[in-house]
Amino acid sequence: MRNLDENTITDEAIRRLEGCKDARFKEILTSLTRHLHEFAREVKLTEAEWMQGLEYLTAVGKKCDDKRQEFILLSDTLGLSMLVVALNNAKPPGCTEATVFGPFHTDKASDFRNGDDLAQGASGEPAFVRGTVRGLDGKPVPGAVIDVWQADGDGIYDVQYTDKDGALFARGRLRSEADGRYWFRSILPEFYSIPTDGPVGDWIARAGRHPFRPAHLHFMIQAPGYERLITHVFRGDDKYLDSDAVFGVRSSLVSDWVRHEPGTAPDGTRMDKPYYTLDFDFVLAPAGK
Amino acid sequence: MRNLDENTITDEAIRRLEGCKDARFKEILTSLTRHLHEFAREVKLTEAEWMQGLEYLTAVGKKCDDKRQEFILLSDTLGLSMLVVALNNAKPPGCTEATVFGPFHTDKASDFRNGDDLAQGASGEPAFVRGTVRGLDGKPVPGAVIDVWQADGDGIYDVQYTDKDGALFARGRLRSEADGRYWFRSILPEFYSIPTDGPVGDWIARAGRHPFRPAHLHFMIQAPGYERLITHVFRGDDKYLDSDAVFGVRSSLVSDWVRHEPGTAPDGTRMDKPYYTLDFDFVLAPAGK
Numbered sequence: 242m243r244n245l246d247e248n249t250i251t252d253e254a255i256r257r258l259e260g261c262k263d264a265r266f267k268e269i270l271t272s273l274t275r276h277l278h279e280f281a282r283e284v285k286l287t288e289a290e291w292m293q294g295l296e297y298l299t300a301v302g303k304k305c306d307d308k309r310q311e312f313i314l315l316s317d318t319l320g321l322s323m324l325v326v327a328l329n330n331a332k333p334p335g336c337t338e339a340t341v342f343g344p345f346h347t348d349k350a351s352d353f354r355n356g357d358d359l360a361q362g363a364s365g366e367p368a369f370v371r372g373t374v375r376g377l378d379g380k381p382v383p384g385a386v387i388d389v390w391q392a393d394g395d396g397i398y399d400v401q402y403t404d405k406d407g408a409l410f411a412r413g414r415l416r417s418e419a420d421g422r423y424w425f426r427s428i429l430p431e432f433y434s435i436p437t438d439g440p441v442g443d444w445i446a447r448a449g450r451h452p453f454r455p456a457h458l459h460f461m462i463q464a465p466g467y468e469r470l471i472t473h474v475f476r477g478d479d480k481y482l483d484s485d486a487v488f489g490v491r492s493s494l495v496s497d498w499v500r501h502e503p504g505t506a507p508d509g510t511r512m513d514k515p516y517y518t519l520d521f522d523f524v525l526a527p528a529g530k
Numbered sequence: 531m532r533n534l535d536e537n538t539i540t541d542e543a544i545r546r547l548e549g550c551k552d553a554r555f556k557e558i559l560t561s562l563t564r565h566l567h568e569f570a571r572e573v574k575l576t577e578a579e580w581m582q583g584l585e586y587l588t589a590v591g592k593k594c595d596d597k598r599q600e601f602i603l604l605s606d607t608l609g610l611s612m613l614v615v616a617l618n619n620a621k622p623p624g625c626t627e628a629t630v631f632g633p634f635h636t637d638k639a640s641d642f643r644n645g646d647d648l649a650q651g652a653s654g655e656p657a658f659v660r661g662t663v664r665g666l667d668g669k670p671v672p673g674a675v676i677d678v679w680q681a682d683g684d685g686i687y688d689v690q691y692t693d694k695d696g697a698l699f700a701r702g703r704l705r706s707e708a709d710g711r712y713w714f715r716s717i718l719p720e721f722y723s724i725p726t727d728g729p730v731g732d733w734i735a736r737a738g739r740h741p742f743r744p745a746h747l748h749f750m751i752q753a754p755g756y757e758r759l760i761t762h763v764f765r766g767d768d769k770y771l772d773s774d775a776v777f778g779v780r781s782s783l784v785s786d787w788v789r790h791e792p793g794t795a796p797d798g799t800r801m802d803k804p805y806y807t808l809d810f811d812f813v814l815a816p817a818g819k
Contacts, residue, residue, distance in 0.1 A: 242772060242773075242777075243771065243772060243779040243780060243781050243784075244779075244780055244781055245609075245612060245616070245777055246616050247613050247616040247617045250609045250612055250613050250616065250777055251609070251613075253609070253777065254608060254609035254777065257737070257739050257773075258737050258738070258739070259738075260737075260738030260739065261736070261737045261738040261739075262738060263736060266736055266737065267737070268573055269573050269575075269579065270733075270737060272569050272572045272573045273569055273573075273608075274608055274609065276565040276566070276568055276569040276572075277565070277608060277610055278609065278610065278613055279565055280561050280562055280565040281610060281613055281614055281617065282613070282617065283561045283565075284557055284558050284561045284562075285617055286558075286614055286617065287614075287618055288614055288615070288618050290558065291605070291610075291611070291614045295599070295601040295602055295605060296601075298587065298590070298591060298601050299591050299594045299599070299601050300591075301587070301591060302587060302588050302589075302590060302591010302592055302594065303591055303592070303594070305588045305591065305592070310584070310588070312584040312585075312587050312588050312591075313584055316580070316584060319543060319562075319563055319566060320534075320539045320540070320542070320543030320563065320567065321566055321567065321570060321580075322580070323534060323539055324536050324539050324540075324567055324570055324571070325570055325575055325576075325577055325580045326577070327534070327535050327536040327539065328536045328570065328571065328574060328575065329576055329577050444559075447550070447552060447555055448546070448547050448549070448550045448555065448556070448559060449547070449548075449549030449550045449551060450546050450547070450549065450550075482532060483531060483532060484531075484546075488531075488534055488539055488542065488543065490532040490533075491532060491533055492532050492533055495532075
């Protein structure tokens with residue numbers, strides 16, 4: 242086909258996929274092409290804007306490395322990540338809801354035992370977290386692998402520091418006990434800003450949006466026979482619960498982190514300064530639903 | 531807003547732009563968000579596919595450097611580039627049509643005089659190109675800056691070579707004479723493959739598409755009082771005219787490159803092997819239309 246105009250080019254670009262043997266890939270590319278073209282027509286994208294857009298995407302790619310995934314952050318701030326989470330995590334009533342994965346998980350986290358202090362020296366108010374992992378039938382799930390990660394008291398994740406030789410802190414991997422229980426010490430999460438020193442920071446500033454996420458603790462819980470759960474537990478007193486920069490808040494995931502005066506912590510530790518406790522139970526969906 | 535689902539999140543993501551003071555940016559982001567979300571819903575994008583997509587875009591960004599713009603190539607192969615060209619280059623009848631810019635232009639090209647050989651040693655059949663630059667009123671345009679660039683006889687652009695110390699060839703910048711005429715020697719363009727050693731090559735292979743572009747010579751022509759023209763001149767005998775990998779062919783830009791037996795070339799050179807000639811006149815649109 243020659244002489245394609247701004248309308249006829251869409252059908253031709255889609256027709257060119259006719260030799261594609263991967264039906265799902267073809268379906269995705271067909272929809273992507275149609276929406277990408279429709280977007281450009283709808284806003285009457287200029288050549289200068291088109292070039293700016295491509296340069297922007299290039300800069301996002303360049304910002305990515307093994308500790309920073311700026312495209313995930315872009316997806317998060319556009320609401321795409323949470324949309325995909327919602328599309329794929331319609332769990333039966335009673336199950337713990339899912340939310341965004343975020344860009345700060347790492348497989349390199351260490352294994353801990355229940356009761357250990359995951360803070361590993363991270364700044365922040367001491368906090369004791371405990372609960373049970375259960376199935377929808379109420380039965381405890383033993384041996385569930387529980388990945389925990391969070392920002393420190395300054396709102397910064399270990400992997401964001403460039404001056405700490407790559408040390409990991411305020412994260413770790415536990416397993417639930419035979420009765421489904423898990424417990425650990427860490428720090429109270431604080432609200433924080435998503436990284437604004439890259440292209441994503443530029444776009445949300447230009448859009449007049451704030452970059453803050455309400456305080457939360459990340460969990461990823463996996464056990465045979467159950468759907469993997471990726472979620473957060475938020476703090477009920479956070480001012481950003483209704484304007485999370487990545488749209489991830491679920492009411493069912495907002496919980497009380499109870500403040501205690503100095504005294505004896507749940508694990509028997511004598512605390513000479515105030516500390517917090519969180520009780521949160523997880524309910525996993527059965528696999529294969 | 532909390533508890534956003536895969537449908538309600540779109541309006542909320544758009545509502546968050548309410549503080550944006552740049553009306554055009556807001557308009558673009560609103561449409562982009564709506565179409566991006568609609569795409570994900572329409573294909574029911576899985577979390578694994580979402581991650582693959584982000585990793586793909588990251589790889590595209592990583593492939594870009596000062597001589598390779600993989601995002602332009604991605605846009606070209608999706609038909610977006612030609613769509614944007616068509617949207618922005620509705621010229622008055624009689625003007626030379628525009629087509630895609632492509633990723634291989636460089637501002638570092640040297641200045642030449644009419645009659646010079648731009649090939650500068652590039653492989654390929656010798657060709658002599660000539661014509662006149664005029665306005666829509668038929669009047670010659672003197673002093674128009676004419677940027678010319680093309681792949682060599684092996685279908686490879688100078689900037690693609692990694693073993694030639696960055697030498698430029700088969701490209702250069704001329705100016706039209708007082709009577710609007712331009713002429714130069716170069717090489718006959720050949721069909722070629724877009725670069726397939728990167729993520730763009732991966733997607734078109736998976737889509738079952740070929741990577742070829744019909745043979746062409748690139749022109750960018752600029753003169754005060756006229757719209758900048760970015761275009762190609764194609765060869766009429768090319769088998770890929772109807773399936774250009776970047777959708778750029780216009781019938782009005784397809785021309786005869788006439789083959790001649792050895793003899794005296796248009797510039798008086800004694801040619802002891804066959805050579806080609808192309809006559810092509812350009813008509814520029816008035817600026818500010």
